[in-house]
Amino acid sequence: MSKPPLIFIIVLAIIAVLASRQFIKQRRENAANAAAPVRLLSAEVKSKREFPAPNRHSRQREVIAGEEMRYEAWFHPLNGGGDMKLTLSEHxxxxxxxxxxxELKVQGTRFIAFTPEKP
Incomplete structure (x- = not known):
């Protein structure tokens, strides 16, 4: 049997390192959100967008029926501060x-709820 080429082993090692870094980053962010207090902010919905979730099997950007979508909204705190981009559920x-x-309710960078003012 022949040995696999060295470049193949190097590429696999790089992929493993990058995947591990991403996993650790997500775990830290989730832990920080869980430890953060729930905050209530007066805010305005600045913009919102929906887009197809990144698909590792396809590079196309056309929306396909049944494709998983991602939802984001930008909120502007009314008492000052920078805009916040939050990921939301479809509902x-x-x-x-x-x-x-x-009133925007967040925990760290995690969206919890938005209750609009009554006119």
Whole structure:
């Protein structure tokens, strides 16, 4: 049997290192969010967008029926501070209206809820 080429082994090692780094980063972010206090902020929905979730099997950007989607919204705190980009569930995304003002509930970088002001 012949040995695998050295470049093949190097590529596999690089992939393993990068995958491990991403896994550790996600675990740290989840732990930080879980340890963070729940905050209530007066905020305005600045913008929102939906897009196909990254698919490791395809590079196409066309929306296919049944394809998994991601939902994001930008919130602007009314008491000052920088805008926040948060990932939402589909249900929460559908409930938001651009320009709506209300109470944003977050835990670290995790979206919990947005309650719009009543007109």
């Amino acid at each position: 929460a995304y559908q409930q938001l209206d651009k320009g709506a003002k209300g």
